[in-house]
Amino acid sequence: MDRMIIFTGKGGVGKSTVAAAHARKAAAKGMKTLIVSTDMAHNLCDLFEQELGREPKETAPNLYALEIDPDYEMNRHYGSIMNAVKNLVTGTASQNLEAFDDLAMFPGIEELFSLIRIQEIYRGGEYEMIIVDCAPTGETLSLLKFPELLSWYMEKLFPLGKVAMKVLRPVSRQLFKLELPDAQAMNDIERLYLKLAELESLLKDRDICSIRLVAMPEKMVVEETKRSYMYLNLYNFNVDGLYINRVLLEDLGNDFFDEWIRLQSDYIKELESVFAEMPVCRIPWYDLDLNGTEGLDRIAGDCLTDDELFEVRCSASNEVFEKTKEGYVLTVCLPCAKKEEIELYQSKSDMILRIGNFKRSIPLPDTLARCQVDSARLENGRLAIGFSRNWAQ
Numbered sequence: 463m464d465r466m467i468i469f470t471g472k473g474g475v476g477k478s479t480v481a482a483a484h485a486r487k488a489a490a491k492g493m494k495t496l497i498v499s500t501d502m503a504h505n506l507c508d509l510f511e512q513e514l515g516r517e518p519k520e521t522a523p524n525l526y527a528l529e530i531d532p533d534y535e536m537n538r539h540y541g542s543i544m545n546a547v548k549n550l551v552t553g554t555a556s557q558n559l560e561a562f563d564d565l566a567m568f569p570g571i572e573e574l575f576s577l578i579r580i581q582e583i584y585r586g587g588e589y590e591m592i593i594v595d596c597a598p599t600g601e602t603l604s605l606l607k608f609p610e611l612l613s614w615y616m617e618k619l620f621p622l623g624k625v626a627m628k629v630l631r632p633v634s635r636q637l638f639k640l641e642l643p644d645a646q647a648m649n650d651i652e653r654l655y656l657k658l659a660e661l662e663s664l665l666k667d668r669d670i671c672s673i674r675l676v677a678m679p680e681k682m683v684v685e686e687t688k689r690s691y692m693y694l695n696l697y698n699f700n701v702d703g704l705y706i707n708r709v710l711l712e713d714l715g716n717d718f719f720d721e722w723i724r725l726q727s728d729y730i731k732e733l734e735s736v737f738a739e740m741p742v743c744r745i746p747w748y749d750l751d752l753n754g755t756e757g758l759d760r761i762a763g764d765c766l767t768d769d770e771l772f773e774v775r776c777s778a779s780n781e782v783f784e785k786t787k788e789g790y791v792l793t794v795c796l797p798c799a800k801k802e803e804i805e806l807y808q809s810k811s812d813m814i815l816r817i818g819n820f821k822r823s824i825p826l827p828d829t830l831a832r833c834q835v836d837s838a839r840l841e842n843g844r845l846a847i848g849f850s851r852n853w854a855q
């Protein structure tokens with residue numbers, strides 16, 4: 463079955479190395495594999511010791527590699543669209559449209575085109591295994607929340623249809639305080655919108671796609687990894703593995719390293735308890751340059767030995783609606799979240815969760831549309847939101 467695994471983590475922790483080791487292993491097992499890098503700081507060419515380009519290149523039997531150039535992708539497909547989107551996103555006064563707050567924060571919309579390219583490759587059906595070497599977590603998270611934000615925004619603003627759009631355009635500036643795209647861009651926007659909807663459903667398809675985090679046992683990285691895990695859950699992505707890279711081995715017999723080993727072991731314990739529900743793989747700190755296929759195969763041989771390495775390893779949904787005696791409960795998995803930072807709003811059709819700069823709208827089933835939130839409890843990384851029927855309405 464076709465499968466896609468996305469590797470992400472803080473900058474420099476070893477994402478590319480770990481992703482590439484998986485790609486080598488998958489290809490050696492006979493799967494036709496593509497490794498794609500969406501990080502602007504590409505280094506697959508160093509790892510595979512050859513020039514790579516904008517189209518997949520075979521680097522070994524069954525193993526193809528591609529370094530995506532988002533500018534190239536953008537120009538290839540969507541000539542006029544970027545201007546239209548930029549006008550919409552950065553448009554004029556927008557206080558009355560909540561969505562703009564979030565869109566305006568979106569850094570580097572261009573990178574979204576990398577993910578769209580991957581989705582097209584997936585749909586082409588040529589590869590059994592697609593390994594994505596992603597940008598550092600901060601950027602990845604912005605990208606991952608974007609399809610959802612954009613669809614939300616499009617649905618709110620564009621149910622009007624094209625005819626209405628033409629009529630509205632001359633007055634849109636005054637009326638809506640925003641720039642509506644012209645007809646040509648509208649077609650492009652519709653195409654982009656459809657692609658984003660497809661992309662989002664691919665990324666959230668738990669039979670196909672999962673995200674694995676790469677970390678190192680040190681304070682800043684551990685903190686960022688926990689936050690990323692929480693945000694990925696907030697957006698209902700399936701995280702199904704953690705890799706702790708650069709673990710010092712225990713028998714170095716050197717005081718300086720002994721202290722580091724002690725520190726590392728505390729952070730490893732912490733990570734293992736946060737990620738207790740999924741496989742955690744430790745990768746030693748090698749005393750050699752890992753660039754090159756020999757280094758990658760060494761990691762694969764030493765550490766990537768799990769028989770189910772390429773399976774989806776946990777797939778329970780992060781969001782569950784249940785009927786209870788009093789009404790309904792929506793449970794959302796939010797590991798490592800703090801109670802005081804979660805804000806909840808209920809709109810007619812959505813439950814809106816906000817944590818810091820991240821906002822997620824969870825569509826409510828019809829049965830809940832006439833219910834009201836009457837409780838919220840955070841326990842063991844799970845937020846339980848209680849709804850009761852509101853007969854007065």
Ligand SMILES: Nc1ncnc2c1ncn2[C@@H]1O[C@H](COP(=O)(O)OP(=O)(O)O)[C@@H](O)[C@H]1O
Pocket residue numbers: 471472473474475476477478479480505707708709745746747748749750751752753
């Ligand atoms: N376990 C390890 N032992 C030794 N060096 C490592 C290990 N993992 C990664 N490296 C080295 O660290 C550097 C950064 O790794 P890289 O995979 O490029 O990180 P990222 O993609 O997260 O920025 C590379 O030079 C790589 O060879």
Ligand SMILES: [Mg+2]
Pocket residue numbers: 477478479501503505595
């Ligand atoms: Mg990298």
